[in-house]
Amino acid sequence: MPSIEALRIFVEAAVHGSFSEAARRLHKSQSTVSASIANLEIDLGVALFDRHARLPVLTGAGQHLLANAEQVLTAQDRLLRAAAGLASGYEPRLSIALSDTYQPDRLEALQAEFDARYPEIELECLIAECADLLALIESGRAQLGFVERQPDYPPGLAYAPAAEPSAMDVYVSRRHPLAQRSHVELAQLDDYRALRLTTVQQQTPQRPRGHSWSAPSYLMLMEMAQGGFGWAELPCWLVERYGAESLQRLPLAGWPRLVTVDVVWSRDRPPGPAGVWLQTRMTGP
Amino acid sequence: MPSIEALRIFVEAAVHGSFSEAARRLHKSQSTVSASIANLEIDLGVALFDRHARLPVLTGAGQHLLANAEQVLTAQDRLLRAAAGLASGYEPRLSIALSDTYQPDRLEALQAEFDARYPEIELECLIAECADLLALIESGRAQLGFVERQPDYPPGLAYAPAAEPSAMDVYVSRRHPLAQRSHVELAQLDDYRALRLTTVQQQTPQRPRGHSWSAPSYLMLMEMAQGGFGWAELPCWLVERYGAESLQRLPLAGWPRLVTVDVVWSRDRPPGPAGVWLQTRMTGP
DNA sequence: AGATACCATCGATAAAAGCGATAGATCATG
DNA sequence: CATGATCTATCGCTTTTATCGATGGTATCT
Numbered sequence: 006m007p008s009i010e011a012l013r014i015f016v017e018a019a020v021h022g023s024f025s026e027a028a029r030r031l032h033k034s035q036s037t038v039s040a041s042i043a044n045l046e047i048d049l050g051v052a053l054f055d056r057h058a059r060l061p062v063l064t065g066a067g068q069h070l071l072a073n074a075e076q077v078l079t080a081q082d083r084l085l086r087a088a089a090g091l092a093s094g095y096e097p098r099l100s101i102a103l104s105d106t107y108q109p110d111r112l113e114a115l116q117a118e119f120d121a122r123y124p125e126i127e128l129e130c131l132i133a134e135c136a137d138l139l140a141l142i143e144s145g146r147a148q149l150g151f152v153e154r155q156p157d158y159p160p161g162l163a164y165a166p167a168a169e170p171s172a173m174d175v176y177v178s179r180r181h182p183l184a185q186r187s188h189v190e191l192a193q194l195d196d197y198r199a200l201r202l203t204t205v206q207q208q209t210p211q212r213p214r215g216h217s218w219s220a221p222s223y224l225m226l227m228e229m230a231q232g233g234f235g236w237a238e239l240p241c242w243l244v245e246r247y248g249a250e251s252l253q254r255l256p257l258a259g260w261p262r263l264v265t266v267d268v269v270w271s272r273d274r275p276p277g278p279a280g281v282w283l284q285t286r287m288t289g290p
Numbered sequence: 291m292p293s294i295e296a297l298r299i300f301v302e303a304a305v306h307g308s309f310s311e312a313a314r315r316l317h318k319s320q321s322t323v324s325a326s327i328a329n330l331e332i333d334l335g336v337a338l339f340d341r342h343a344r345l346p347v348l349t350g351a352g353q354h355l356l357a358n359a360e361q362v363l364t365a366q367d368r369l370l371r372a373a374a375g376l377a378s379g380y381e382p383r384l385s386i387a388l389s390d391t392y393q394p395d396r397l398e399a400l401q402a403e404f405d406a407r408y409p410e411i412e413l414e415c416l417i418a419e420c421a422d423l424l425a426l427i428e429s430g431r432a433q434l435g436f437v438e439r440q441p442d443y444p445p446g447l448a449y450a451p452a453a454e455p456s457a458m459d460v461y462v463s464r465r466h467p468l469a470q471r472s473h474v475e476l477a478q479l480d481d482y483r484a485l486r487l488t489t490v491q492q493q494t495p496q497r498p499r500g501h502s503w504s505a506p507s508y509l510m511l512m513e514m515a516q517g518g519f520g521w522a523e524l525p526c527w528l529v530e531r532y533g534a535e536s537l538q539r540l541p542l543a544g545w546p547r548l549v550t551v552d553v554v555w556s557r558d559r560p561p562g563p564a565g566v567w568l569q570t571r572m573t574g575p
Numbered sequence: 576a577g578a579t580a581c582c583a584t585c586g587a588t589a590a591a592a593g594c595g596a597t598a599g600a601t602c603a604t605g
Numbered sequence: 606c607a608t609g610a611t612c613t614a615t616c617g618c619t620t621t622t623a624t625c626g627a628t629g630g631t632a633t634c635t
Contacts, residue, residue, distance in 0.1 A: 344580090
């Protein structure tokens with residue numbers, strides 16, 4: 006069972022083609038390098054270097070095993086790097102809970118930036134809306150959430166408005182009766198089925214609004230609207246990107262409206278440095 | 291600098307969720323496991339396990355580093371596996387020299403079989419014809435070659451006929467004057483430009499046959515023939531696969547003809563076990 | 576309460592990793 | 606051809622480290 010140090014010595018000697026050079030670079034004595042490689046050859050049962058020349062040259066087997074040894078070292082290097090990050094307080098993974106109100110193109114740019122800055126940290130994205138999302142944050146399952154601004158937040162949750170607001174509008178299928186009208190009043194909406202967001206959490210039992218249908222994500226709501234089952238309030242970007250051809254906005258007064266997206270986190274379980282970076286990156290300029 | 295053994299102990303303990311269990315499986319004392327993990331935590335600067343419960347449970351950092359540690363171990367496992375293969379006489383890489391006379395679909399099947407049987411061994415394919423190919427074998431650059439049967443082989447080279455022969459025929463471009471004839475005699479070919487194989491090696495200076503053009507591979511010859519520059523003797527499979535729409539065979543008596551493909555290797559530098567397997571696989575049933 | 580199984584800690588011992596010194600080998604140079 | 610420089614292999618010696626058994630504290634189950 007070869008030790009990591011022996012592999013490092015082997016690689017250094019192979020790369021520089023000299024035991025003495027490797028000893029100098031690794032700040033070890035030449036005898037250590039020599040003995041270490043000799044032991045490694047015994048352990049592996051293969052001659053790594055051809056020592057007939059003045060300087061040792063890799064054998065064919067040595068060349069082949071060099072690649073494997075380097076893989077071991079790079080894997081170990083990643084381990085140490087990750088440990089160093091964790092030791093200095095960085096979280097091993099960051100879970101963010103997303104509402105569909107947040108545009109994915111902005112999110113992708115953000116993810117790319119995050120990956121460049123924190124390549125070691127796992128990033129997990131969860132999809133949830135409203136109370137479900139807040140529950141993810143409260144339970145610690147996610148550290149950061151992006152939600153449409155709520156009328157009130159549970160205690161222990163902190164929030165800050167994200168930099169850019171999001172546009173919402175009311176849509177119906179092109180085949181829906183409302184789609185033909187050139188003028189629609191808000192009161193008329195009650196005559197048709199509403200498609201509303203629901204949540205798995207039902208701590209605050211919502212007043213059941215007539216014969217409405219509901220789903221836990223805007224994407225499912227949009228698919229219901231595309232089916233012609235009713236009208237729904239949806240993020241404009243979602244419709245423009247995935248449902249433009251089969252949906253139509255309603256000409257309501259005051260719509261589309263701009264919705265503030267809040268960044269939410271738990272005060273008890275605050276996000277780590279990477280989460281803080283992501284949060285300030287969202288709320289800042 | 292964590293040792294491999296420490297990582298193995300860590301992984302074993304993490305997987306089974308118990309230090310004692312890991313000690314039993316690794317045939318070490320419980321104190322060794324305990325101390326080893328404690329040292330690992332000191333080295334990495336991170337708490338790996340939460341010891342408040344009866345059984346230790348991984349911390350978040352521990353979960354994250356567990357994945358890294360497993361990567362180190364699998365890399366080391368590959369290293370040991372490769373070394374074991376080399377120690378028992380297997381070559382680190384096998385270079386085979388191919389003539390275009392050998393059908394690639396059979397070759398791909400063979401490569402798949404080789405990969406399944408010898409996943410550790412690098413397989414290198416070189417393209418060469420005739421004297422060039424034999425030179426690759428003689429020099430030791432390649433260990434195995436597939437060539438159209440030669441009238442004579444250099445001393446020191448052994449050969450055996452491959453199981454399946456290969457068909458060759460004479461082709462011209464559809465725009466070539468010969469393409470219109472319903473009957474062609476061999477002697478008439480001399481009236482038109484021949485496209486012949488040439489080799490980089492010019493040890494045996496071939497008699498320059500009139501105003502012929504030449505190239506070192508059948509693929510290049512075929513492209514010349516497609517350009518309408520003359521007639522060429524080509525492997526049937528090559529034309530059928532890549533040049534069927536622009537080339538046409540000549541109705542010559544005795545053609546197409548079957549050519550034996552020989553497997554060639556050097557008697558001085560015989561191929562290793564994997565090469566022998568490949569060779570017998572080719573010549574056998 | 577008792578039995579059991581778990582983890583942490585403490586010396587003691589054996590294995591190894593490391594170093595300096597030395598000797599043999601190879602290459603460049605006068 | 607002789608010489609100096611530089612390389613690798615090997616030999617003791619010291620120091621570090623890994624491993625063990627024994628012991629004690631603690632949680633879990635009967």
